[in-house]
Amino acid sequence: MPTAEELAAYEAKLAAAMLASSPERPTVSHKRKRPGTNPDNSEDEEDDDELPASSIFPSSDAPTGESSDPNGNMVAFAKQYATHKRLKPSQVGEVEAFAADPLAMRQVKLFTLVLGVNSKLDGIVSAQPAFKVSPALEKNLRQLAHGVTISSKLSSYKGELAKKHLLNIVRKSRFDLPPGIENIPSDWGLVKSRAEYHLTQARATFKKFLKASMPRGDPKSHTNIFALGQRFVKDTETVLTVELCARIALMRQQYKLFPGDDFWDKLDQRLAWIRKTAGYDENKISKAFKLALADDRADHGITSDYTLPEDAVIDAWQASVDTSIDTDGPDA
Numbered sequence: 001m002p003t004a005e006e007l008a009a010y011e012a013k014l015a016a017a018m019l020a021s022s023p024e025r026p027t028v029s030h031k032r033k034r035p036g037t038n039p040d041n042s043e044d045e046e047d048d049d050e051l052p053a054s055s056i057f058p059s060s061d062a063p064t065g066e067s068s069d070p071n072g073n074m075v076a077f078a079k080q081y082a083t084h085k086r087l088k089p090s091q092v093g094e095v096e097a098f099a100a101d102p103l104a105m106r107q108v109k110l111f112t113l114v115l116g117v118n119s120k121l122d123g124i125v126s127a128q129p130a131f132k133v134s135p136a137l138e139k140n141l142r143q144l145a146h147g148v149t150i151s152s153k154l155s156s157y158k159g160e161l162a163k164k165h166l167l168n169i170v171r172k173s174r175f176d177l178p179p180g181i182e183n184i185p186s187d188w189g190l191v192k193s194r195a196e197y198h199l200t201q202a203r204a205t206f207k208k209f210l211k212a213s214m215p216r217g218d219p220k221s222h223t224n225i226f227a228l229g230q231r232f233v234k235d236t237e238t239v240l241t242v243e244l245c246a247r248i249a250l251m252r253q254q255y256k257l258f259p260g261d262d263f264w265d266k267l268d269q270r271l272a273w274i275r276k277t278a279g280y281d282e283n284k285i286s287k288a289f290k291l292a293l294a295d296d297r298a299d300h301g302i303t304s305d306y307t308l309p310e311d312a313v314i315d316a317w318q319a320s321v322d323t324s325i326d327t328d329g330p331d332a
Contacts, residue, residue, distance in 0.1 A: 074100075246293040
């Protein structure tokens with residue numbers, strides 16, 4: 001096993017070889033000047049990054065018999081290179097001392113510095129403020145909760161399904177979420193909690209709309225499906241379409257039968273029954289919703305007071321929500 005001195009000599013030899021192998025510089029000197037300096041001041045000029053090996057290490061053409069001190073060569077090189085890189089005088093001294101140290105000591109110093117840097121990085125990370133849901137993210141979650149709840153692709157309103165659809169959109173869009181937040185249970189849990197909250201609020205709001213649309217008395221005094229649909233999309237960019245009117249009509253039909261706390265559960269059961277009975281055929285499912293819409297128009301309000309938005313086209317944002325839910329699949 002080589003001694004520390006032999007390793008130091010070998011390092012010096014390697015350094016000399018690496019520097020000597022560089023192509024020769026042109027005789028014309030090309031110097032770079034730092035911006036904002038005096039072109040006549042040679043102290044402001046910065047030479048190329050490499051130093052000529054011959055200025056530090058003895059030439060291979062040196063007379064035979066002359067001995068050199070590899071460790072001393074390395075110290076001299078360290079001083080000149082550190083000065084060349086414009087280190088502070090105190091730092092130049094540290095570099096010289098490091099170059100003069102035995103190999104084992106240099107390795108210990110390097111390892112110690114690495115640990116010190118890691119400790120500082122850990123301190124920076126631990127000093128970061130705790131994650132909070134920003135107002136912008138809160139707004140996006142509220143809007144997404146509305147979009148998911150009125151989506152024609154949604155197969156279940158309660159439970160985990162709607163929340164999974166919403167969170168999948170959040171994962172894709174990112175918004176202002178920090179990278180890798182899904183891997184931090186406490187932080188991602190806050191996002192999931194707020195998503196669930198806004199879904200609950202959307203359902204509660206829609207249920208209030210349904211209740212208010214059917215006051216006691218003559219059914220002709222009820223809010224017609226077009227006016228009710230406009231309440232569902234108020235203060236949003238969502239376009240009221242015939243398809244959405246049909247979804248709302250099915251909601252109102254089920255609310256008439258089950259106005260209590262189990263309304264959304266009963267609605268989910270009805271949706272599941274329709275899909276299963278239709279053999280999961282989209283055309284047959286669409287016919288069931290059209291029937292619900294026709295019944296609603298006959299039972300609530302005055303049909304002649306409005307016309308359905310037959311030519312309305314779903315807006316791009318809601319279409320993106322529907323596409324995401326459709327991609328997830330009905331059972332996510």
